Amino acid sequence: MVINAFGGPEQLVWGDLPMPEPGAGEVLVRVACAGVNPADWKTRVGKLSAYIDYHFPFVLGFDLSGIVEAVGKGLDALAPGDRVFGMSKQGQGRDGSYAEYCIADAAFLTPLPTGWSFAQAAALPVAGTTAYGGMVDVGDLQVGQSVLVNGGAGGVGSIAIQVAHALGARVAATCGPDNMSYVRGFGADHAIDYRAGDVAQAVRKWAPDGVDLVLDAVGLDSLLPSALDIVAPGGRYVEIATLISQASVEDVAHAAANGVSILSNMDAVMRLPQHLGGLAALCAAGGVKPPAIEIMPLAEAGEAHRRIEGQHVRGKIILEVASHDDW
Template identity: 35%
Template sequence: MKAISYSRYGGPEVLEYGERPDPKVGPDDVLVKVRAAAVNPVDWKAQAGHLDGMIDAVFPVIPGWDVSGVVVQPGVSVTEFTVGDEVMGYVREDFLSRGTFAEYVAAPVRTLARKPRTVGFEESAALPLAGLTAYQVLHQALAVREGDTVLVHAAAGGVGAMAVQLARHLGCRVIGAVREEGRERVEELGAEPVVYDEHTFVEQIRALAPEGVDAAFDTIGGPFLKQTADVLAPEGRLASIADGEVIALGGRYFWVRPNAEDLAALARLVDEGVLSVRVARTFPLEQAADAQRANREGGLQGKVVVTVTWPD
């Protein structure tokens, strides 16, 4: 099969496009014919070696954890899917090796759900990691409930936009922190924008929520994390996916995990019109290095997706 891979840690320059062996399909795996795979910051961070103390890399590594495609072979113990099912997944395993930037991926069945019926493969590929992160942080780490005031960082970005929509669906008031160019997008999603400015950030939030916010979802870390802790209500909850210093501030450091039931719930919300997925740019598989560069540059209001073209 054709795939993108790297044989050493590094930046986009270490990515190579070429032939790789077809993946073996274990008893609990599902062989998926890939139609699209989304790019996430964790992809290039892992590729740079930043996760080396946590996850082994079995070189050559095919990057990518998000995918959508069509089932071509269920493993012998798999009863959840049959040939021809259209699926999506957050295909994260306990090692780096067989990722989704390829024509085929053998995905553990626990990482997959049926894709939403109402959107295409590109949007479906953009949903799993970002959607699961937002869903699990709101439900598990922050336990938000109707009537809460929730602060969401990078609210026009991939995870942030999902969190805004999900929190609104849960009956929360949402304050969305963005750069100036993201203000309109956040308002479209139903949140009240505040603009990143180290000198006025706390003041902007207190003007909207004088008694503090009930829950805060940090996606960027750094100096704004401490300022976020300063605007919590007395019993406010804080969670971060970006900065372990949140623990010292009394919050929770959270890592998303594959969960088929949560993924199916997200698909239902998309089909019900509650949750929208925005794709900012697409690249063919052979241009995955350019897709990665676009994701690293940031500033996009939507996901970057790599596509695989198949003959009709």
């Protein structure tokens, strides 16, 4: 699926492009599944044009899973036939994973976790590295700390809960009333219905001194005004940069004066390969299990974008790029 111009979901149409060839350090992946992320629709409408060198026709898609088809010269870490998941080079202006074949850097691919399907693994790369990097790297998560995941039922939130739980933290998560048992199933010690009342008050009831870490997987400044009310002095509030709103300079300075750090997950973007490796290790050890997924055919990519843009998807939407029952 390609876009030939910026615009709405209707811009996603079928297209034929030449077979890409991997260069040094690159891998050609035969794509089984592609995960759909908020960053995909933002790429489609041109919101990320400050970061991506677009060309048209352009193939969207960061997340992928599939089989290594070919490797670039001098690369021996992966071989044709390997089952992998990871990220495309869409962020560097290369065509993404909504296609039969996709180029990826070898550093951004890792073996499929044992027992995971291609569809389940395609839910991991962006959401998983965002959760892991926000928690472990930027958030400096420590054993025994208390954590709040804002938006626990989404793709990032459901993985963040598991990462925090697996690494020995106490975890609370916000969600809608229909997802209370869902987030508890991922290891949340406490579920907070954000529609039922004052979230900050509910957090303080659970952690009277404030939590050590907040990972805000909702954005829109939904909890930012309450940061000083819910984060303990010396704690951290981590925002996800691809969400709509970000803390102002005044917000950051005011929080810092009160001993609270407001940070972006992008502070650790150069360490994404390490985040992917750490996440894969947790998956292999059974500390992270797949979030809820809904599989849609690649032809329905436009509808998938409409739903992701509405922001109320439980888990992840996965596009099935190719039939892979016999892979």
